[in-house]
Structure formats: structure tokens, C-alpha cells
Amino acid sequence: MTLIEDLNNYGPYSLDSVEKNQILGKFLYEIEELHLSKCNDYRNITKDWPFKSSNENSIENLPFIPVRLFKELELLSVDKSEVKKTMMSSGTSGQTPSKIFLDGYTAANQTKVLSKILTSYIGKKRLPMLIIDSSSVLKDRNSFSARGAGILGFSMYGFDVQYVLDEDFNLNIELIQNFLKKHNGESILLFGFTYIVWEYFNNALKKGNTKLNIENGILIHGGGWKKMQDSAVDTITFRKSLFENTGIQKVYNYYGLVEQTGSIFMECEEGYLHSSIYSDIIIRNHQDYSVASIGKEGLVQLVSCLPTSYPGHSILTEDLGTIIGIDDCNCGRKGKYFTISGRIKDAEVRGCSDTIQK
Amino acid sequence: MTNKEKYNQVFMESFSVSSDQLNENLVYQSVPQWDSIGHMGMVAALEEAFDIMMETDDIIDFGSYNKGVELLAKYNVVI
Numbered sequence: 001m002t003l004i005e006d007l008n009n010y011g012p013y014s015l016d017s018v019e020k021n022q023i024l025g026k027f028l029y030e031i032e033e034l035h036l037s038k039c040n041d042y043r044n045i046t047k048d049w050p051f052k053s054s055n056e057n058s059i060e061n062l063p064f065i066p067v068r069l070f071k072e073l074e075l076l077s078v079d080k081s082e083v084k085k086t087m088m089s090s091g092t093s094g095q096t097p098s099k100i101f102l103d104g105y106t107a108a109n110q111t112k113v114l115s116k117i118l119t120s121y122i123g124k125k126r127l128p129m130l131i132i133d134s135s136s137v138l139k140d141r142n143s144f145s146a147r148g149a150g151i152l153g154f155s156m157y158g159f160d161v162q163y164v165l166d167e168d169f170n171l172n173i174e175l176i177q178n179f180l181k182k183h184n185g186e187s188i189l190l191f192g193f194t195y196i197v198w199e200y201f202n203n204a205l206k207k208g209n210t211k212l213n214i215e216n217g218i219l220i221h222g223g224g225w226k227k228m229q230d231s232a233v234d235t236i237t238f239r240k241s242l243f244e245n246t247g248i249q250k251v252y253n254y255y256g257l258v259e260q261t262g263s264i265f266m267e268c269e270e271g272y273l274h275s276s277i278y279s280d281i282i283i284r285n286h287q288d289y290s291v292a293s294i295g296k297e298g299l300v301q302l303v304s305c306l307p308t309s310y311p312g313h314s315i316l317t318e319d320l321g322t323i324i325g326i327d328d329c330n331c332g333r334k335g336k337y338f339t340i341s342g343r344i345k346d347a348e349v350r351g352c353s354d355t356i357q358k
Numbered sequence: 359m360t361n362k363e364k365y366n367q368v369f370m371e372s373f374s375v376s377s378d379q380l381n382e383n384l385v386y387q388s389v390p391q392w393d394s395i396g397h398m399g400m401v402a403a404l405e406e407a408f409d410i411m412m413e414t415d416d417i418i419d420f421g422s423y424n425k426g427v428e429l430l431a432k433y434n435v436v437i
Contacts (some may be wrong), residue, residue: 084387124413131384141395152394156417159405 001034004278005110008304012116013333017326020335024277024281025059027305028313031086032062035311038077042311043145045069051289059280060291060297064301064314070098070259078309080104089146091256100259103309110262110306111153113278117266118157120217121252128183129158130176132192132201132221134165139327146258147193147223153261154191154220164201176212177258187216193223194253197242198233205245215247222264229342235271255340259312260304265338268331272324279304283323283338284316297341318344364407365430365437369423372400384423408435 007023015023027130046063068077072255076083084104088097102110137148155161162170162179180188192201197219205212219242228238239251255273256264263279281299282291292298300321307313321340329337359367366380373391375384386392394398401417404410404426410433412420420426427437 115418117412119414124415126411138395141393149394152398155398156414159402159411215388 001030002305004112004305007277008112008116009161010277011269012120012278013274013335015277016334017336020277020280021059021344024280024305025057028059028062028303031305031308031313034089034308035077035313039075039311040076041073042077059303060282062314063305064303064316065311066316067098067257067259067318070100070310070312071096074101075097075310075312076101077311083309087146087149087258087261098259100261100312101310105287106307106309109195109308110127113262113276113306114153114264115156117264117278118154118220121220121266122157122189126157126159126168127187127189127218128179129155129161129189129191130179131155131161131163132165132190132197133163134167134169135163136167150223150253151191151194158189158191161233169196169200171200171208171210173205173210180212180214185216187218188214190217190219190248192219192221194221194225194238195223196228197221198228198238202238202242202245205249206241210245212246217246217248218250218252219248220252220254222256223342226343235267239271257302257312257315257317259310259315260302261308262306263304268329268333268337270331272329272337272339274329274331274337277335278306280346281321281323281336281338292323294323294325299344300340320344361435361437363410365404365427368400368403368407372396372403380423382422386421404430408433410435418419 007027045065049063082103083101085102086105087100087102115242131151133147133151135150137145162175164176166172181352235253242248242251253267253273254264260279263276265273265275265279265281267273280303282301282303283296284290284301285298297320300317300319301315302317303314305313317338320342323336323338326336327334368376369375369380369384370377373389373396375389386397401412401420405412410432412433416429416432420429430437
């Protein structure tokens, strides 16, 4: 069996599509075999899989299951006694949360892979860090939301970690200014969920006519664009406005599923999301689920080599996206790069920050 | 205080454990307080006690009381 450590010998964006299909492809089919042998539900669901285009073991030929299944079924490929942590997606009232069962091995791999991807962007050294959120999301340590889990996961990359919003989502400008004085000249890491960063950081600064000078800042944000698209804010507008109000030039969005935590898709300097060597994206045509060509919008299928305790290695999402190109992005990273344009009609509101309830 | 005493004190205070629990069985998630939040608190306390800054990979690897002794040696802290 291949191990995550075998992939760690390569840089997270160093394999071209041929090498990736060989190395990641082999790994994914080993994981596929594991789930087929350990998870009865998965075996039954993917029996007589109809969409195979040929017999070859390519990543595109892996079966995929709809993301909603994790709400309807408890899908497990390990004995329940081995489950260390159950992650719930951020289901708001009226929505059933999906349940993801993690054993120690899967949980540890998630953290390791997230670290490989992130440190390729921000470096190995921990940076002074501002979290664009309220510390109250972690108040109840026995059950915190996906938002809380995200904040904790990312705060490992910082030190002197400070929360800049109070319980009522008011921005503490004095705290930020003191923090910037203290860490003058250092790179500053900022993390928050897209909508919260936009509304309670960027727009709050704009309304108060306050300009910050965080020119050494690196902002990482994620958790859903639904609310942003409703107010017609895209990546370019987001980056431009943030630069005007804060001076931050390095802004990276990330995209991913709670079902595939760890192997996130990070935005590059060009504004495109990238698949790493731990994950892949396939765009499928609505009508027949065939693979869409480059430049054509379709349904997003996400593939990850991390899920081993539950069959979440190949999932059809409810998002719409477009592959922009493969291996040839101007940023220099190999692999597929893409954009996400929205969600199919009647899909649930599902992002971490989209479900914010004040 | 010796380094060993400082190290032990951080564990006892961070995870509400007694001195007889400080052994190879004290690992991540073995006691209720050593969860992901407790982990970051413990790291911050160790960093303050020994005036060091650990790398992210070492924070991730810090899975047990014993493993921590090994990791801190990288930062010239001999327990």
C-alpha cells in the first residue's frame, strides 16, 4: 500500500499530469479497493458502475458518490470503535449535517497534508497571526463548528494569535494597530472565512474610513462564495478592495470539502485554484456525467487520497466549475487549475462562512 | 526550577493531570483536556516557559508526553 509519506517526497505542485495520474492514480485505486472491501454500503452503491469510459485505471474512471450521501448514510470503512473524531458539516437549522468519521490515521494525514500545502505558500516559520473572527466560536470546546475547527487547524501556523472581532462581530481596530506596531517589519499571517473577512473586516474598515497598513500581510480565506456571489463580489473585486483598505497584497482563497479536509485547493497569484499532488478535480457534463473539456463549465468532482476511514476519496459535489488549464499556469505550479462559479440550483447553502448565524 | 519541573508543570496545568499521570501513556486525546484546543494552549505554555518557537511540523508531531521531550531537544531544551 502506498503511504502519504511516499507522496511527500515530491513538492505539492511538482508533478505533471502524466506523472500524477501514475503516482496518485495508483494510490487512489488502492484506496478504492480498501473501501470496496471494508464498506458494504460503498460496495453496493458503486456496483455496476455505469460511467466507465474504458478499462484503464485512470483517475477519471474512479467511481464517484454524491456529497449528499454523507448526510443520508453513516459511511464507514473502519470499525466504529476505531473512530477518534466525528466531523459534522455546518448544517444550519433545517439541514441535516453530514457526518464524517475519522480514525487516528486519517486525522493525522489530514494535518500533515494541510501543512505540506500551506507551508509551500507561507514558509515553514510560524508568523504572527490575526484571526478575522471572534474567539467565541471556540467557547464550547466539546462541540465547535466547522468554523471553529478551521480556525484551530490554521492557528498552528501562527504565533501570538489574536482574534480581531468581538462577540458581536465588531472589529477591534486598536488591537490590530497595537499588534502591527509590536510586529513591525515582520510578515503577518491573517486567516478568516471569506464572507466574514469581507463583511466584518474589509467593509467595516471602509465604512469607518480606516486604512490599515499590513503590506507584509498574507491572508488565507475560505469557506464559500455563495453569499459573496449574491452581492456580486468576485476574486478580483475582493483582492482589490482588501488592498485598498489594508494594503495586503498576498490574498489566497482556498476551496475544499469537509469530506476531504486537508487536501485543500489553494488559489495562486493569478487567481486560480490549484489541485495538489494529493487531490484532483474533474469537471463533468450535466447530461451524461462525461468528462467536460477544458474551458467548459460543469459539475465538480473532487478526488483526494486522504479519506481511508470513510469512502470520501471521490465525491461529486453540487458546485459548478471550469478547468482553465493543466500544468501550465503562469504561477509555475503544475496540476489542474480552475475556477468555481457557483452551485447548482436548489443546492443547500453549505459553506462554513455562509452559514454564519449572528 | 529545572527544565523537567517546568515541563511537567506545563502538562499538569494544561491538561489538569496529576504528576503520576506524567508517563508514556499520556498521549494526545488520552485525557479530555488534551484535545485540539488544549494542544495549542500547551504549545503556547511550553514556548513561553522555555522561550522558544516551535515549527508547525513539530507541533503536529507532538503527540505524547515522551515525544515532546525528544522534540524539545531540537530547540536545545534538555528535559
